[in-house]
Amino acid sequence: MASRDLRALFSTNDRTLGAAEAFTNRQAQWGFVVTALTEHVRHVNSPAFAADDLEAARDNVVVFHGIGGIGKSTLSRKFEASLVDPGQRPAQWGAPVWGGARILPVRIDLARSANPDFEKVVLSVRLALAGIGRPLPAFDLALRRYWEHQHPGDPLEDFLNRGGLAARFGKALPQQMQSALADVAQALLLPGTVGSAIGQVTGALVGALRERRQTVRALSGCARLADLLESEPDLDSLSYYPHLLAWELARLPAAKKVTPVILLDAFEEIGDRTHRDFERLLQRLVWLMPNAFFVITGRSRLQWADEALQGQLDFTGPSAWPGLLVHDIPRARTEPSARSRERQMLIGDFSFEDCDDYLARRLSVNGRPLISDAIRRVIGQRSHGLPLYLDLSVMRFLEIRRSGNTPQPADFDHDFPALIARTLSDLTAPERHVLRSASLFSSFDVALATRAAGVPQEAPALRLVERPFVRETPFGLWPFHLHALIRATIRGADDQTDDRWSPADWQQAAVRALAALGEQWRSGSDRDRLLLVGCLRQGLAIARDYRLDLGWLVEAAWTYIGDSVWEPLDLAASPEAEGVTATAADVLVELLSALARRQHENRARTVERLVAVADTGLLPAELHEVAIYYRAKAQRDLGHTEGSRQGMQLVAAGGGRLAANARRGLAHLSRLAGDFPTALEAAEHLGWEGRHHRVVGDVRWVQGDMALAAEAFGAARAEGEEHGKSGEAAMSQAMRAFTLAFTTDPTTDDEIDLGEHLLSRVDLRAATLDVRIAALLRDAGTDTGVEDRAQVLAEEISTSGLLFVQAKLELARAFHYAIRDDQVGAASSISRLRELTREGYYAYYVDIAHFMADLPLDDPSRARWLDEQQTVRQRWRSMVIDRRALLASRAATGTP
Known part of the structure; x- marks a missing residue:
């Protein structure tokens, strides 16, 4: 312990200051992989190499570790691309020489977002090897037995298609597995009906292997095949099947020889240093495939060479993984030492776990960490992975102990002036x-x-x-x-x-x-x-x-x-x-x-926040009106129309930058109340600043005049693009798609696609919902799950507080029921619309639902239509009839 005290007390800036150089040059990493892979190829091709040797040390893995966001996944993808196609290799990366070996890379993303599991890992490796073009019978029989036992009734081919693995790797594996099964059945002289049952084939094969029959001499060289086929086909057994892959790879003819390079990315996400179940399975994969080469990227170094992990992992210690032994933890190397043949390279700073490991090892008493877990946690969080901060914290720990006090976690919520001095010491x-x-x-x-x-x-x-x-x-x-x-x-x-x-x-x-x-x-x-x-x-x-x-x-x-x-x-x-x-x-x-x-919160929360902003009185007047205007917009969305009207009138009267917007807001309120002539007249005086074309479109579509409405929304989109207002263009296109989706216009699909494209560049919740409702309208009347999709959408809308969008969705449902002549559905939709519009705003949606279903209107709203009510009714009913005719035509011709 005395020497450890001396190192802590007499450490210098130079000892750690260079430990956290930023990772910006990836040429060294490529050279590191090429050197290690070249040595691996030479090793596995030597006469002394045996793929089924379970005791020899492993040197078939390299590790890159560093903080999140520093480019490890990008580096992993670039490695894979460069190994697949030399044309994708960066110009500064040297061309590798493999001595004629064929390299077969496969990258596996272990991030939680990719939903990884060990089955997918094994399948990915085997699917990549399907490119060899021949069965691997020992492994394929074991895998087939495992799959039918673990996934009865779920064919492997369906699983591969469903999970996207078939699209990535091709569909050769099921055929190769079936071919392997048929060949073994034929060799065992089993009848065809029996040959299709994996249980009977493996049972007969095990017996033949135990009896050393000549009929299975091709598989008899795999000494552990019978044991694996007799074991319970569970996940634990599956983790040993890679041994069969290694054996199959070793006996491939020279023309088919390959060296798999398996890139495991986001390794930190498979668990932590307490829960190692997944890690144990992956370590078996690496150990049991010594003729494959593994490139692992993650936030923390691999601890497999640490003997303390015995019992948590199967293969541990420096004798098992000599290349993974870290010789000098306090000095975090950014490049491994050639002398020690290290196979781990730090990219950037320490991860939190490495900070903890560093602090635990740096000071110890009788082999146990002197710095407590709680203190290590605080230091690690404050350090941002900087080794220099860890060193300073260690010295602070010793200083507190030397003063006779017991260090506490609060003592390390601390900025170090010395950090500045050391950082600035060699600067001018x-x-x-x-x-x-x-x-x-x-x-x-x-x-x-x-x-x-x-x-x-x-x-x-x-x-x-x-x-x-x-x-x-x-x-x-x-x-x-x-x-x-x-x-x-x-x-x-x-x-x-x-x-x-x-x-x-x-x-x-x-x-x-x-x-x-x-x-x-x-x-x-x-x-x-x-x-x-x-x-x-x-x-x-x-x-x-x-x-x-x-x-x-x-x-x-x-x-x-x-x-x-x-x-x-x-x-x-x-x-x-x-x-x-x-x-x-x-x-x-x-x-x-x-x-x-507000695009992600309930509008009630938006109103609350904007009220608080306005009440501070700290904003200049021109920004104060922003809070008033958008508060009024949110109130309108919630159906609080009187409060909205007052806010809009206040902003319009002020004559500021948002006056035209407020006048548009007042026009919208007239439209909501069904006073369409007043709204249309107001639109004529709004100009571009008041988004006049969009207001016209909003008035026209509820009249059933979809051609004029779509034309107005198209003009609004064009004006938005002309003025560089991508949000306005996206909103207008969303409503154009919504409007045309009521019709049989053949361009509807394209209009919806354009709406989605424009919205991908902005964050507009209501407009995004409009496009999704347009997709429902396009499919209205069909058996494409419209009602289920509408229900899901309704639940999303309900959390937003967007009352007017909820009413639009219900109108789309009414259109669907009208096309299908579903009187019960139409009645329920009308009832829901009445509830949504009970305050009198959007009440004309109830009228429109009656028009579409050709139902008498006993209690009409107070809407002032632009044309006679009968004309509006006929337009909406005609759209229902036109959609029925289109669907009937498609059914007659078999057109989807």
């Missing part, structure tokens, strides 16, 4: 100045950092971005960002360096940083949405944290609102927010967040 004064300025940004480029620092040259920033604590995302809006811990510490720690900044220095830097963001936004394209959102997020955070005036953020907020795209703008809490009075920036963040989140 200009570089240190730029570093502090850059810490104001979550990401930056050289120009932004230079402008925020207020220095005349970019040279200090150019030197700074070459430092290992500056990470690079080449395709990001701003390519550079500081390591999270470095950034937090520089901004929050009690900096004791000689050139430390005063509060006034930070305030001045914040003013410069906010101005620099505004300059970048103004110099960009008007339609550069990515730049707008990035500048808003960073600018709002700086203005909030340093209590600055909004300045250019007001205009940027208007641009954000005007596009109706609604990317999330949620910001992390201010480090000093507790107990501090809210600023205008705080309120603007809440306003924009409420507008974006």
Whole structure:
């Protein structure tokens, strides 16, 4: 323990400072894989190699581990693509030489989102080997027996088709398995009817193998085949079947020889270091296939060479996995040592589990960790995986103990000024100045950092971005960002360096940083949405944290609102927010967040948030009206029409930027009440700012005049595209698709597809629901599960508080029932529409449902139709009759 104390007390910056270099150059990783794979190919082709040797050490695996989001999955995919097709290999990656060996890669995603299980892993490996073009009878018989026992009544071919494996690998496996079964049955002279029963074939085969009959001499070389065929066909047995694959691969003729390269990605998601059931099965796969090569990527290193895992895994210790032994945990290498033939490479920082492992090993008493679990957890979370922070925490632990106190977890919720000193120690004064300025940004480029620092040259920033604590995302809006811990510490720690900044220095830097963001936004394209959102997020955070005036953020907020795209703008809490009075920036963040989140929250919650925003009185008047207007819109969606009307009138009377929108809102309220002439007349005076074409379309479709409505929505979409308003274009196209879906127009499918395409670029919940209802209308009258789909959609809509969309969906149901002449269904739909429109708004939907079903209207709404009611009735009834005729024609000709 004394030497461990000395290492902790006398450690230097150089010992760990370079441990967390950002992973930006992947050429070294490719070279690492190529070298290891070349050695593997040479080894398995040597006369001394035996695929069925279960005792020899394994050197058939390499591991890349690092923090999430650093590119491990991308690297895994690039490895696979480069091995499949040399043309996809990056130019800087050298061409490998395999000595004539045929490489067969297969990548398996173990992420939870891919729903992995061990069966799929085994099947993926076998399906990849189907490309050899011949059965692998020993394995195929065992797999067939397992499948029929575990999945009775579910043919393997159906499972492969259902899970997408057949589409990825082809459909040769079931045929190859059947061929293997038939060949063995023939060799055993079994009758055809018996030969199709896997249980009888395997029973006869086991007997023949035990008796060493000549008829099965081709399989008799697999010494463990009979044992596996006699074992219970469960998941545990399946995990040993890869041994049969290894044996089959070893006896392939020279012309068919292959070296499988199996890439297992997201390895951390199969469990944790306590629950290793899945890991145990995968380790067996690796161990039992020594002639296959495995590339594993995950957040943590593999611990298989750790003898302490005996009992949790089957094969452990350095003698089993010499390449996986980590010789020096405190020094996290980014490149393995050639001397030690290490097979693990760290990409970036430690994972949380590696932080814990590091701290547990660093200080120990009698082989047990000195630092408690709770303290290790706090340190690991605060470190962001930076090894230097772990070292400083270890020294703090020892200092607290040396003072006679017992370290507690709260002692390590701590920023280290020494971290700043060590980070800045080899920087020049200009570089240190730029570093502090850059810490104001979550990401930056050289120009932004230079402008925020207020220095005349970019040279200090150019030197700074070459430092290992500056990470690079080449395709990001701003390519550079500081390591999270470095950034937090520089901004929050009690900096004791000689050139430390005063509060006034930070305030001045914040003013410069906010101005620099505004300059970048103004110099960009008007339609550069990515730049707008990035500048808003960073600018709002700086203005909030340093209590600055909004300045250019007001205009940027208007641009954000005007596009109706609604990317999330949620910001992390201010480090000093507790107990501090809210600023205008705080309120603007809440306003924009409420507008974006309303696409995912109940409209009642939106109203509540916007009321709170308006009540603060901290926003300038022009942004205050934004809260009033969108509160009125949400109230309309909820059916609170009187409150909505008052809000719209207030905004319209103010004559501000949203006055035209508010006038459109009042026109919508007239339409909701059934006063169509007033709504149409208002539309004539709205112009583009009031989205006049869309208002016309909204009035026309309820008249049953789908041609004019579709024309109006098409014009609205064109205007939106002309003005660069992707949200307006998407909303208008959604309603055009909805309108045409009532008709027999052959372009309806294309209109729905276009609506989905435009909506994929924005976040508009109501419009997205409109397109989904359009898909129901297109299929109305058919046996394509319309009612079930409508029920699912109704449940989704009910959580949103979008009353008007619920009524649209019910109208679509009424259309479906009318086409099918389902009087009971029509009556139930009308009843639901009455309930939804009981406040008097959208009450004319009940009239339309009667028109479609050709039912008498005893209690008509107060709607003022643009034409005679009989004309409107005839239009809606004609659409039902036309759809019936179309479906009858399709049925007669067999057209789907």
